[in-house]
Amino acid sequence: MIHYDYLECYLLAHITYSKQTIKAYRSDLRQMKKNFVEWSVKSLQTYFDQLIQQYKPTTVMRRYHALMALGNELVRVKRLKVNPMKQVRPIVHQHIQQREHHPLEESIQTIRQINHPTYRVFFELISQTGLRFMEARLLSIEDIQFAKSTLLVRHGKGRRLRTVPLGEKLAHKLQAFLGGRTAGLVFRSIRGQAINEQQARDILCKQSLATRGRPLHPHDLRVSFATYLYQSGNCKLLEIQRLLGHSSSRTTEGYILSQETKLQQVIDALSA
Structure with a gap:
Protein backbone atom coordinates (compact mmCIF):
# COMPACT_ATOMS: atom_id res chain seq x y z
CA MET A 1 0.00 0.00 0.00
CA VAL A 88 -14.12 10.26 -8.62
CA ARG A 89 -17.77 11.29 -8.85
CA PRO A 90 -18.39 14.19 -6.42
CA ILE A 91 -20.37 13.46 -3.26
CA VAL A 92 -23.40 15.74 -3.12
CA HIS A 93 -25.80 15.96 -0.20
CA GLN A 94 -28.77 18.22 -0.86
CA HIS A 95 -29.59 19.31 2.64
CA ILE A 96 -30.93 22.59 4.01
CA GLN A 97 -28.53 23.66 6.75
CA GLN A 98 -30.24 24.79 9.93
CA ARG A 99 -27.21 25.51 12.07
CA GLU A 100 -27.51 27.73 15.09
CA HIS A 101 -26.84 31.35 14.24
CA HIS A 102 -24.47 33.38 16.42
CA PRO A 103 -24.94 37.11 15.69
CA LEU A 104 -21.48 38.63 15.27
CA GLU A 105 -22.10 41.60 17.56
CA GLU A 106 -23.16 39.28 20.40
CA SER A 107 -20.13 37.03 19.81
CA ILE A 108 -17.75 40.01 19.97
CA GLN A 109 -19.33 41.19 23.23
CA THR A 110 -18.82 37.69 24.65
CA ILE A 111 -15.17 37.69 23.56
CA ARG A 112 -14.54 41.06 25.21
CA GLN A 113 -15.47 39.53 28.57
CA ILE A 114 -12.62 36.99 28.42
CA ASN A 115 -10.21 37.90 31.23
CA HIS A 116 -7.03 36.53 29.66
CA PRO A 117 -5.68 39.35 27.41
CA THR A 118 -3.97 37.03 24.91
CA TYR A 119 -7.06 34.96 24.21
CA ARG A 120 -9.33 38.01 24.28
CA VAL A 121 -7.34 39.78 21.52
CA PHE A 122 -6.84 36.49 19.67
CA PHE A 123 -10.56 35.87 19.29
CA GLU A 124 -11.29 39.53 18.60
CA LEU A 125 -8.92 39.22 15.64
CA ILE A 126 -10.67 36.08 14.33
CA SER A 127 -14.15 37.57 14.75
CA GLN A 128 -13.23 40.80 12.91
CA THR A 129 -11.05 39.41 10.11
CA GLY A 130 -12.52 35.96 9.44
CA LEU A 131 -9.15 34.24 9.87
CA ARG A 132 -9.08 30.51 10.47
CA PHE A 133 -8.04 29.43 13.96
CA MET A 134 -4.62 28.17 12.81
CA GLU A 135 -4.05 31.21 10.59
CA ALA A 136 -4.44 33.49 13.61
CA ARG A 137 -2.44 31.17 15.86
CA LEU A 138 0.57 31.27 13.50
CA LEU A 139 0.32 34.96 12.61
CA SER A 140 3.65 36.82 12.79
CA ILE A 141 4.08 40.43 13.88
CA GLU A 142 6.06 41.10 10.69
CA ASP A 143 2.95 40.28 8.62
CA ILE A 144 0.88 43.09 10.15
CA GLN A 145 1.09 46.37 8.24
CA PHE A 146 -0.18 48.89 10.78
CA ALA A 147 0.42 51.84 8.44
CA LYS A 148 -1.92 50.29 5.86
CA SER A 149 -4.26 48.62 8.39
CA THR A 150 -3.83 45.20 6.74
CA LEU A 151 -2.34 41.84 7.57
CA LEU A 152 -0.86 39.11 5.38
CA VAL A 153 -2.11 35.56 5.90
CA ARG A 154 0.73 33.15 5.09
CA HIS A 155 -0.69 29.92 6.47
CA GLY A 156 -3.92 29.60 4.48
CA LYS A 157 -5.21 26.35 3.04
CA GLY A 158 -3.88 25.28 -0.34
CA ARG A 159 -0.78 27.51 0.12
CA ARG A 160 -2.90 30.53 -0.82
CA LEU A 161 -1.64 33.87 0.48
CA ARG A 162 -4.10 36.69 1.06
CA THR A 163 -4.19 40.18 2.50
CA VAL A 164 -7.12 41.21 4.70
CA PRO A 165 -8.08 44.61 6.16
CA LEU A 166 -7.83 45.49 9.84
CA GLY A 167 -10.31 47.75 11.61
CA GLU A 168 -8.77 50.90 13.04
CA LYS A 169 -9.66 50.14 16.68
CA LEU A 170 -8.57 46.52 16.32
CA ALA A 171 -5.21 47.70 14.95
CA HIS A 172 -4.78 49.94 18.02
CA LYS A 173 -5.63 47.03 20.33
CA LEU A 174 -3.04 44.85 18.59
CA GLN A 175 -0.37 47.53 18.94
CA ALA A 176 -1.13 47.95 22.63
CA PHE A 177 -1.16 44.18 23.11
CA LEU A 178 2.25 43.77 21.43
CA GLY A 179 3.75 46.35 23.77
CA GLY A 180 6.65 47.26 21.50
CA ARG A 181 7.42 43.76 20.21
CA THR A 182 8.34 43.87 16.50
CA ALA A 183 9.09 40.24 15.63
CA GLY A 184 7.87 36.71 16.31
CA LEU A 185 4.42 35.27 16.83
CA VAL A 186 1.67 37.72 17.70
CA PHE A 187 0.01 35.29 20.12
CA ARG A 188 2.51 33.29 22.15
CA SER A 189 2.80 31.45 25.43
CA ILE A 190 5.13 32.41 28.28
CA ARG A 191 7.77 30.19 26.65
CA GLY A 192 7.44 32.03 23.37
CA GLN A 193 5.62 29.24 21.55
CA ALA A 194 2.25 29.35 19.77
CA ILE A 195 -0.67 29.48 22.20
CA ASN A 196 -2.18 26.19 23.29
CA GLU A 197 -4.87 25.17 20.82
CA GLN A 198 -7.15 23.30 23.20
CA GLN A 199 -6.85 25.87 25.98
CA ALA A 200 -7.90 28.62 23.58
CA ARG A 201 -10.96 26.67 22.42
CA ASP A 202 -11.92 25.83 26.01
CA ILE A 203 -11.69 29.46 27.15
CA LEU A 204 -13.98 30.67 24.35
CA CYS A 205 -16.48 27.89 24.98
CA LYS A 206 -16.58 28.42 28.77
CA GLN A 207 -16.99 32.19 28.43
CA SER A 208 -19.83 31.75 25.97
CA LEU A 209 -21.59 29.22 28.21
CA ALA A 210 -21.26 31.59 31.17
CA THR A 211 -22.39 34.67 29.23
CA ARG A 212 -24.98 33.33 26.78
CA GLY A 213 -25.75 29.80 27.98
CA ARG A 214 -24.60 28.15 24.75
CA PRO A 215 -21.18 27.11 23.42
CA LEU A 216 -19.28 29.21 20.92
CA HIS A 217 -16.46 27.72 18.85
CA PRO A 218 -13.74 29.41 16.75
CA HIS A 219 -15.30 28.28 13.47
CA ASP A 220 -18.61 29.87 14.51
CA LEU A 221 -16.81 33.22 14.42
CA ARG A 222 -15.81 32.75 10.75
CA VAL A 223 -19.38 31.81 9.87
CA SER A 224 -20.76 34.81 11.79
CA PHE A 225 -18.23 37.09 10.10
CA ALA A 226 -19.26 35.89 6.64
CA THR A 227 -22.96 36.16 7.47
CA TYR A 228 -22.52 39.69 8.84
CA LEU A 229 -20.62 40.87 5.74
CA TYR A 230 -23.30 39.46 3.45
CA GLN A 231 -26.41 40.54 5.31
CA SER A 232 -25.40 43.75 7.10
CA GLY A 233 -22.43 44.85 5.03
CA ASN A 234 -24.01 44.07 1.66
CA CYS A 235 -20.69 42.61 0.51
CA LYS A 236 -20.55 40.51 -2.63
CA LEU A 237 -20.00 36.78 -2.34
CA LEU A 238 -16.73 37.03 -4.27
CA GLU A 239 -15.40 39.63 -1.81
CA ILE A 240 -16.27 37.39 1.15
CA GLN A 241 -14.74 34.38 -0.60
CA ARG A 242 -11.43 36.20 -0.99
CA LEU A 243 -11.47 37.48 2.59
CA LEU A 244 -12.04 33.97 3.97
CA GLY A 245 -9.49 32.37 1.65
CA HIS A 246 -11.93 29.91 0.05
CA SER A 247 -11.03 28.32 -3.27
CA SER A 248 -14.70 27.98 -4.24
CA SER A 249 -17.70 30.27 -3.85
CA ARG A 250 -19.78 27.16 -3.04
CA THR A 251 -17.87 26.84 0.22
CA THR A 252 -18.52 30.49 1.02
CA GLU A 253 -22.24 30.09 0.31
CA GLY A 254 -22.39 27.45 3.04
CA TYR A 255 -21.17 30.03 5.54
CA ILE A 256 -24.08 32.43 4.94
CA LEU A 257 -26.73 31.68 7.55
CA SER A 258 -30.19 33.14 7.89
CA GLN A 259 -30.89 35.32 10.91
CA GLU A 260 -33.70 32.93 11.72
CA THR A 261 -34.62 29.58 10.26
CA LYS A 262 -37.96 30.16 8.59
CA LEU A 263 -38.09 26.88 6.69
CA GLN A 264 -38.75 24.81 9.81
CA GLN A 265 -41.51 27.22 10.82
CA VAL A 266 -43.20 26.82 7.43
CA ILE A 267 -43.02 23.02 7.61
CA ASP A 268 -44.36 23.05 11.17
CA ALA A 269 -47.30 25.19 10.06
CA LEU A 270 -48.21 22.63 7.38
CA SER A 271 -48.31 19.81 9.91
CA ALA A 272 -50.38 21.74 12.45
Whole structure:
Protein backbone atom coordinates (compact mmCIF):
# COMPACT_ATOMS: atom_id res chain seq x y z
CA MET A 1 0.00 0.00 0.00
CA ILE A 2 2.17 2.82 -1.27
CA HIS A 3 1.98 6.48 -0.20
CA TYR A 4 0.54 5.76 3.27
CA ASP A 5 3.80 6.14 5.15
CA TYR A 6 4.56 9.42 3.38
CA LEU A 7 1.11 10.87 4.11
CA GLU A 8 1.32 9.79 7.75
CA CYS A 9 4.62 11.65 8.17
CA TYR A 10 3.25 14.61 6.22
CA LEU A 11 0.28 14.96 8.59
CA LEU A 12 2.35 14.56 11.74
CA ALA A 13 4.67 17.36 10.61
CA HIS A 14 1.94 19.68 9.31
CA ILE A 15 1.89 23.04 11.09
CA THR A 16 -1.26 24.67 9.72
CA TYR A 17 -3.80 21.86 10.22
CA SER A 18 -5.49 21.83 13.61
CA LYS A 19 -5.12 18.80 15.89
CA GLN A 20 -8.69 17.78 15.09
CA THR A 21 -8.03 17.93 11.35
CA ILE A 22 -4.84 15.89 11.63
CA LYS A 23 -6.61 13.32 13.79
CA ALA A 24 -9.49 13.05 11.30
CA TYR A 25 -7.19 12.79 8.26
CA ARG A 26 -5.08 10.08 9.91
CA SER A 27 -8.26 8.16 10.73
CA ASP A 28 -9.33 8.46 7.07
CA LEU A 29 -5.96 7.07 5.98
CA ARG A 30 -6.24 4.12 8.37
CA GLN A 31 -9.71 3.31 7.05
CA MET A 32 -8.43 3.55 3.50
CA LYS A 33 -5.56 1.18 4.29
CA LYS A 34 -7.84 -1.20 6.19
CA ASN A 35 -10.05 -1.50 3.11
CA PHE A 36 -7.05 -2.01 0.78
CA VAL A 37 -7.91 1.09 -1.23
CA GLU A 38 -5.31 2.14 -3.80
CA TRP A 39 -4.71 5.62 -5.20
CA SER A 40 -6.48 4.84 -8.46
CA VAL A 41 -9.79 6.10 -9.83
CA LYS A 42 -11.37 2.64 -9.92
CA SER A 43 -10.35 1.70 -6.39
CA LEU A 44 -11.37 5.04 -4.91
CA GLN A 45 -14.71 5.10 -6.75
CA THR A 46 -15.56 1.62 -5.46
CA TYR A 47 -14.56 2.71 -1.97
CA PHE A 48 -16.86 5.74 -1.98
CA ASP A 49 -19.72 3.76 -3.50
CA GLN A 50 -19.47 1.50 -0.45
CA LEU A 51 -19.17 4.40 2.01
CA ILE A 52 -22.37 5.99 0.71
CA GLN A 53 -24.25 2.82 1.65
CA GLN A 54 -22.75 2.54 5.12
CA TYR A 55 -22.16 6.01 6.58
CA LYS A 56 -23.92 9.32 7.14
CA PRO A 57 -23.61 11.87 4.31
CA THR A 58 -21.54 14.23 6.46
CA THR A 59 -18.99 11.47 7.14
CA VAL A 60 -18.73 10.51 3.48
CA MET A 61 -18.37 14.11 2.34
CA ARG A 62 -15.72 14.86 4.95
CA ARG A 63 -13.72 11.82 3.90
CA TYR A 64 -14.11 12.78 0.23
CA HIS A 65 -12.64 16.25 0.86
CA ALA A 66 -9.90 14.82 3.08
CA LEU A 67 -8.69 12.38 0.42
CA MET A 68 -8.93 15.11 -2.21
CA ALA A 69 -6.55 17.25 -0.14
CA LEU A 70 -4.17 14.35 0.47
CA GLY A 71 -4.22 13.44 -3.22
CA ASN A 72 -3.25 17.01 -4.07
CA GLU A 73 -0.29 16.68 -1.71
CA LEU A 74 0.87 13.50 -3.47
CA VAL A 75 0.77 15.39 -6.77
CA ARG A 76 2.65 18.34 -5.28
CA VAL A 77 5.58 16.14 -4.23
CA LYS A 78 5.41 14.27 -7.56
CA ARG A 79 4.45 10.92 -6.06
CA LEU A 80 1.42 10.99 -8.40
CA LYS A 81 1.13 12.65 -11.80
CA VAL A 82 -2.55 13.47 -11.31
CA ASN A 83 -4.90 13.31 -8.35
CA PRO A 84 -7.28 10.36 -9.01
CA MET A 85 -9.80 11.89 -6.60
CA LYS A 86 -10.56 14.54 -9.23
CA GLN A 87 -12.08 11.82 -11.41
CA VAL A 88 -14.12 10.26 -8.62
CA ARG A 89 -17.77 11.29 -8.85
CA PRO A 90 -18.39 14.19 -6.42
CA ILE A 91 -20.37 13.46 -3.26
CA VAL A 92 -23.40 15.74 -3.12
CA HIS A 93 -25.80 15.96 -0.20
CA GLN A 94 -28.77 18.22 -0.86
CA HIS A 95 -29.59 19.31 2.64
CA ILE A 96 -30.93 22.59 4.01
CA GLN A 97 -28.53 23.66 6.75
CA GLN A 98 -30.24 24.79 9.93
CA ARG A 99 -27.21 25.51 12.07
CA GLU A 100 -27.51 27.73 15.09
CA HIS A 101 -26.84 31.35 14.24
CA HIS A 102 -24.47 33.38 16.42
CA PRO A 103 -24.94 37.11 15.69
CA LEU A 104 -21.48 38.63 15.27
CA GLU A 105 -22.10 41.60 17.56
CA GLU A 106 -23.16 39.28 20.40
CA SER A 107 -20.13 37.03 19.81
CA ILE A 108 -17.75 40.01 19.97
CA GLN A 109 -19.33 41.19 23.23
CA THR A 110 -18.82 37.69 24.65
CA ILE A 111 -15.17 37.69 23.56
CA ARG A 112 -14.54 41.06 25.21
CA GLN A 113 -15.47 39.53 28.57
CA ILE A 114 -12.62 36.99 28.42
CA ASN A 115 -10.21 37.90 31.23
CA HIS A 116 -7.03 36.53 29.66
CA PRO A 117 -5.68 39.35 27.41
CA THR A 118 -3.97 37.03 24.91
CA TYR A 119 -7.06 34.96 24.21
CA ARG A 120 -9.33 38.01 24.28
CA VAL A 121 -7.34 39.78 21.52
CA PHE A 122 -6.84 36.49 19.67
CA PHE A 123 -10.56 35.87 19.29
CA GLU A 124 -11.29 39.53 18.60
CA LEU A 125 -8.92 39.22 15.64
CA ILE A 126 -10.67 36.08 14.33
CA SER A 127 -14.15 37.57 14.75
CA GLN A 128 -13.23 40.80 12.91
CA THR A 129 -11.05 39.41 10.11
CA GLY A 130 -12.52 35.96 9.44
CA LEU A 131 -9.15 34.24 9.87
CA ARG A 132 -9.08 30.51 10.47
CA PHE A 133 -8.04 29.43 13.96
CA MET A 134 -4.62 28.17 12.81
CA GLU A 135 -4.05 31.21 10.59
CA ALA A 136 -4.44 33.49 13.61
CA ARG A 137 -2.44 31.17 15.86
CA LEU A 138 0.57 31.27 13.50
CA LEU A 139 0.32 34.96 12.61
CA SER A 140 3.65 36.82 12.79
CA ILE A 141 4.08 40.43 13.88
CA GLU A 142 6.06 41.10 10.69
CA ASP A 143 2.95 40.28 8.62
CA ILE A 144 0.88 43.09 10.15
CA GLN A 145 1.09 46.37 8.24
CA PHE A 146 -0.18 48.89 10.78
CA ALA A 147 0.42 51.84 8.44
CA LYS A 148 -1.92 50.29 5.86
CA SER A 149 -4.26 48.62 8.39
CA THR A 150 -3.83 45.20 6.74
CA LEU A 151 -2.34 41.84 7.57
CA LEU A 152 -0.86 39.11 5.38
CA VAL A 153 -2.11 35.56 5.90
CA ARG A 154 0.73 33.15 5.09
CA HIS A 155 -0.69 29.92 6.47
CA GLY A 156 -3.92 29.60 4.48
CA LYS A 157 -5.21 26.35 3.04
CA GLY A 158 -3.88 25.28 -0.34
CA ARG A 159 -0.78 27.51 0.12
CA ARG A 160 -2.90 30.53 -0.82
CA LEU A 161 -1.64 33.87 0.48
CA ARG A 162 -4.10 36.69 1.06
CA THR A 163 -4.19 40.18 2.50
CA VAL A 164 -7.12 41.21 4.70
CA PRO A 165 -8.08 44.61 6.16
CA LEU A 166 -7.83 45.49 9.84
CA GLY A 167 -10.31 47.75 11.61
CA GLU A 168 -8.77 50.90 13.04
CA LYS A 169 -9.66 50.14 16.68
CA LEU A 170 -8.57 46.52 16.32
CA ALA A 171 -5.21 47.70 14.95
CA HIS A 172 -4.78 49.94 18.02
CA LYS A 173 -5.63 47.03 20.33
CA LEU A 174 -3.04 44.85 18.59
CA GLN A 175 -0.37 47.53 18.94
CA ALA A 176 -1.13 47.95 22.63
CA PHE A 177 -1.16 44.18 23.11
CA LEU A 178 2.25 43.77 21.43
CA GLY A 179 3.75 46.35 23.77
CA GLY A 180 6.65 47.26 21.50
CA ARG A 181 7.42 43.76 20.21
CA THR A 182 8.34 43.87 16.50
CA ALA A 183 9.09 40.24 15.63
CA GLY A 184 7.87 36.71 16.31
CA LEU A 185 4.42 35.27 16.83
CA VAL A 186 1.67 37.72 17.70
CA PHE A 187 0.01 35.29 20.12
CA ARG A 188 2.51 33.29 22.15
CA SER A 189 2.80 31.45 25.43
CA ILE A 190 5.13 32.41 28.28
CA ARG A 191 7.77 30.19 26.65
CA GLY A 192 7.44 32.03 23.37
CA GLN A 193 5.62 29.24 21.55
CA ALA A 194 2.25 29.35 19.77
CA ILE A 195 -0.67 29.48 22.20
CA ASN A 196 -2.18 26.19 23.29
CA GLU A 197 -4.87 25.17 20.82
CA GLN A 198 -7.15 23.30 23.20
CA GLN A 199 -6.85 25.87 25.98
CA ALA A 200 -7.90 28.62 23.58
CA ARG A 201 -10.96 26.67 22.42
CA ASP A 202 -11.92 25.83 26.01
CA ILE A 203 -11.69 29.46 27.15
CA LEU A 204 -13.98 30.67 24.35
CA CYS A 205 -16.48 27.89 24.98
CA LYS A 206 -16.58 28.42 28.77
CA GLN A 207 -16.99 32.19 28.43
CA SER A 208 -19.83 31.75 25.97
CA LEU A 209 -21.59 29.22 28.21
CA ALA A 210 -21.26 31.59 31.17
CA THR A 211 -22.39 34.67 29.23
CA ARG A 212 -24.98 33.33 26.78
CA GLY A 213 -25.75 29.80 27.98
CA ARG A 214 -24.60 28.15 24.75
CA PRO A 215 -21.18 27.11 23.42
CA LEU A 216 -19.28 29.21 20.92
CA HIS A 217 -16.46 27.72 18.85
CA PRO A 218 -13.74 29.41 16.75
CA HIS A 219 -15.30 28.28 13.47
CA ASP A 220 -18.61 29.87 14.51
CA LEU A 221 -16.81 33.22 14.42
CA ARG A 222 -15.81 32.75 10.75
CA VAL A 223 -19.38 31.81 9.87
CA SER A 224 -20.76 34.81 11.79
CA PHE A 225 -18.23 37.09 10.10
CA ALA A 226 -19.26 35.89 6.64
CA THR A 227 -22.96 36.16 7.47
CA TYR A 228 -22.52 39.69 8.84
CA LEU A 229 -20.62 40.87 5.74
CA TYR A 230 -23.30 39.46 3.45
CA GLN A 231 -26.41 40.54 5.31
CA SER A 232 -25.40 43.75 7.10
CA GLY A 233 -22.43 44.85 5.03
CA ASN A 234 -24.01 44.07 1.66
CA CYS A 235 -20.69 42.61 0.51
CA LYS A 236 -20.55 40.51 -2.63
CA LEU A 237 -20.00 36.78 -2.34
CA LEU A 238 -16.73 37.03 -4.27
CA GLU A 239 -15.40 39.63 -1.81
CA ILE A 240 -16.27 37.39 1.15
CA GLN A 241 -14.74 34.38 -0.60
CA ARG A 242 -11.43 36.20 -0.99
CA LEU A 243 -11.47 37.48 2.59
CA LEU A 244 -12.04 33.97 3.97
CA GLY A 245 -9.49 32.37 1.65
CA HIS A 246 -11.93 29.91 0.05
CA SER A 247 -11.03 28.32 -3.27
CA SER A 248 -14.70 27.98 -4.24
CA SER A 249 -17.70 30.27 -3.85
CA ARG A 250 -19.78 27.16 -3.04
CA THR A 251 -17.87 26.84 0.22
CA THR A 252 -18.52 30.49 1.02
CA GLU A 253 -22.24 30.09 0.31
CA GLY A 254 -22.39 27.45 3.04
CA TYR A 255 -21.17 30.03 5.54
CA ILE A 256 -24.08 32.43 4.94
CA LEU A 257 -26.73 31.68 7.55
CA SER A 258 -30.19 33.14 7.89
CA GLN A 259 -30.89 35.32 10.91
CA GLU A 260 -33.70 32.93 11.72
CA THR A 261 -34.62 29.58 10.26
CA LYS A 262 -37.96 30.16 8.59
CA LEU A 263 -38.09 26.88 6.69
CA GLN A 264 -38.75 24.81 9.81
CA GLN A 265 -41.51 27.22 10.82
CA VAL A 266 -43.20 26.82 7.43
CA ILE A 267 -43.02 23.02 7.61
CA ASP A 268 -44.36 23.05 11.17
CA ALA A 269 -47.30 25.19 10.06
CA LEU A 270 -48.21 22.63 7.38
CA SER A 271 -48.31 19.81 9.91
CA ALA A 272 -50.38 21.74 12.45
